[in-house]
Amino acid sequence: MSSSQHHKKLLKINASDNVAVALVDLMAKEVLTLHGESITVLKDTPRKHKIALENFEKGDRIIMYGVLVGTAKLSIKKGEMLTVINITHKAEKVVKKTGSIDWEPPNIDKWKSRTFLGYHREDGQVGTENIWLFFPLVFCENRNIELLKDIFESELRPKQVSSHQMLLRGLINGQEPSTVLDDTQSNVFDNVDVRFITHSGGCGGIRQDSEGLAKLLAGYVNNPNVAGATVLSLGCQNLQIKIFKDALNTIAPNLKKPVLVYEQQQMGTVNDMLSIIIKDSFAEIKKANNITRKPAPLSKLTLGLECGGSDGFSGISANPTLGIVSDILVTLKGKAILAEFPELCGVEQELVNRCKNNDDAVKFLNLMKAFEQSLINVGSGFDMNPSPGNIKDGLLTDAMKSAGACKKGGNSPIEGVLDYGEYISKHGLHLLCTPGNDVESTTGLVGSGANIVLFTTGLGTPTGNPIAPVIKVASNTELKQKMPDIIDFETGAVIRGEKTIEDMGVELLEYIIEVASGNIKAKAHLLGQNDFIPWRKGGSV
Template identity: 35%
Template sequence: MKTATTDLADCVLVLRPDDHVGVATRDLQDGTVLTGFPGGGHDDAPGAGDHDGTLVVRQSVPRGHKLALRPVAAGEQVRKYGQSIGRATTAIAVGDHVHTHNLGMDDADRAYEVGTARVTLPAPTGPERTFDGYLRADGRVGTRNYVGIVTSVNCSASTARLVADQFRGRALDAFPHVDGVVALTHDTGCGLVPTSEGAQITLRTLRGYADHPNIAALLVLGLGCEMLPAQSLLDGLDLPADKPVRTLVIQDNGGIRATVRAGVAAIEEMLPAVDALRRTPQPVSELVLGLNCGGSDGYSGITANPALGHASDLLVARGGTSILAETPEVFGAEHLLLRRAVSPDVGQKLLDRIDWWKQYTAAGGGTLDNNPSPGNKAGGLTTILEKSLGAVAKGGTAELTAVYEYAEPVRTRGFTFMDTPGYDPVSVTGIVAGGATVVVFTTGRGSVLGCKPTPSIKVSTNTATYLRMREDMDLNAGRIVDGTATVASVGEELFDLVVEVASGRQTVSEELDLGADEFVPWQLGAVT
């Protein structure tokens, strides 16, 4: 049988000259001969030793997985992105498939330096960029115009859905400037110690949605005997004067049927005022962009994530705000974020959250390197270090201006970080509660997440997933690997798409009416 021969540059991405591995851009079969294998300046460089400029693939390497370009002894670090992604558990030879069978965690301490890599982003050129948004009375700007039903407890969830269901279909045809009525239901609210960390997180999340600039009118719906009563969602909130608010308690209102009738009547009363609101040109500095990824693969840190990082930088350079999250998925790359922190206090807040997660996972009998998921591994990711190094690329290069706990209001402009789990619906719920008015969600395996009341832009990391799930994806960043686009060009395209979506263009998740069921506040702590 004839041996396949192809040029290395046509099927393997080498991200840094001193990396031990490259990433296959197509399936490589055992025995494939790769030509154009470069020499190097030291003994373990690619091509060092007695060779004829070729590399022979020693085991089949699936698309998106890693191919060894250098020999690595057992116990030594393996580098990708110019950083350690783990240690070899057995000796690795040039041409080997590098994955879970020969690569494990690297527990070595990383060098922590605060503020040593702060950069000044290039000043924007051309006219001021604007989007068409809803200017609220408190000065914030919404990208959508929803009536929200926020529930204080799971016991009022079904009632909230019954109210919202009355406004589905053609019920809002007479109100073309209302994006919908969304019931934000959840699985908790009672059985919590009100002063506990878990109760405070739940309360903070619900209040964040109640106060969200994409919620133009609000119905708060409670049962009446819960630990977090309906009124607690509003106490102390400085809601804008132009946001109509109604509160209903099922037990006080005569039960479910009576409450549904009252809830429908309350929303019908609010709809004309919401529909009367109009979009006006607003500076893009008023946008708050949520950055999230899910179903990541071996291309995430090469295509969609750095392209999103470029878009984030374009927004931050114009005075806007972006929010990176998923603390378990920056573990192993936190040293890179620390180098961009504007102060020791900001850097310490990030380290404090990492330490909290180490203790939290240990208490549950696990460790932070239990991540990646089976889907991540099937897509080519091996260790949490590799996954995190790709994940932080979503944050671009801007300096880190603030670190927030879950669902805290994000008030500092620039590139920020929020402590959230890596579980996508929970993470995005926290980001939106913090004030994100647009979310960009990158995915390699194919996530279909929506996040009402905020639009979610889905970006595929590779062309195969984009073509397979084209009706669920908004943008294909796989063109970067295909060679038809660059990180910068896709980043600029993505920034333009963010502005268009903020101005009212529907995303595919909005076309499918997704996003209510993905409201999943982080549940933490004991339930009694």
């Protein structure tokens, strides 16, 4: 925000902007001075919302973050609050790469020799977790996965009774409700955990759905956080074992991890099948427990950059903080992945110009165009992306939301563009085609190789992932105070002008190292928030 003009109550993000963000609740008739200019607030304006810095007539362009984010639907007076009634979504059309972006990498002297404690894999990747993963190729096997989950978790994890169970137990017995937990049991294994995925795919729908799911599941197996996997197939479904194995071989032709695959229609009774699976899986889990954390350079981190439940502060505090972390990491030859294509609408020109090679620029624009057309075909579009919660908190148009959302990717050159289910293979910042849907996007980020996810939010969301830590970064201090059980890190000091984005980025990177090393557990992990929803293309925005 080096070009921003900061007032304790108002922020003009870019010198060319004609709107400003209310940093606090503004009262009608309040007179403010911004960059030497007097502005009278025309009506009560909640913090996070935008006010006009000039008079607008119908059709006039609304500029924020230095880019077009909308047009006036009717006349708007200077000092008036912007709403969905008086502005509408509008974004610049982009057809090709028009130049390149000058970028000065950050100083990384402080980080060059820093390490995290991770799980080293034979292919050179390093995990922040050590997971044995159970999943089905088709929804018909979900019940068997759930049975295995109950069996393995009850024996391998602490048999801890939750405080809510203790509360209900007391009420049933007519006793004073107790919240004392029974935590006398300990994990059977110290270095490996078991996780379980279920889903609604693998059969029905179109064949491309199954092929896409095969790529995604193969990415989960290849993710460095996974030590090995137990895979259940029915036998007659669209997502055949061969399709899954071919997808896995494409991503990882020399995979050394154990992958156990079972087909129910070849195995007789459920009882016999489960007995075999339990014996085989336990033997491999026992071996995986021998893998221990060892130092690894920060270049072995692959960050998934995500946002959800965004507010009017996300684009000026939490998201730019992630941008600082991303820039540092890719300068160290690490990897970062920026997703959610509907939330890149309106900033395509900057992103296209940041692509190092023209093929990626063309791929990005083609993926964006195809994605939006698929939505138009079903009567929607990118302009439908902002949620009611976004709008209530000041994100009025998709382009306005996008201009803030893209700040998660910092300023570095873009080394590659990935379609959903493609696995990252080289260092640097990549763009990944996903919907804006939090869980579908996070699911895709981890399937593309992210071994840790940074997830910004202004309103709060519990989203997690079965195999990767999801660190929740709040855009404001109040959210951290209200929802401390789901927020890991907060950036409200930036809004108050107490810390710079750069300082906050350094603090967040230190926190990431602790989580990646297993010293701090992400709140989503503590909540058991293991969300997994594959994207069926064309059906989600």
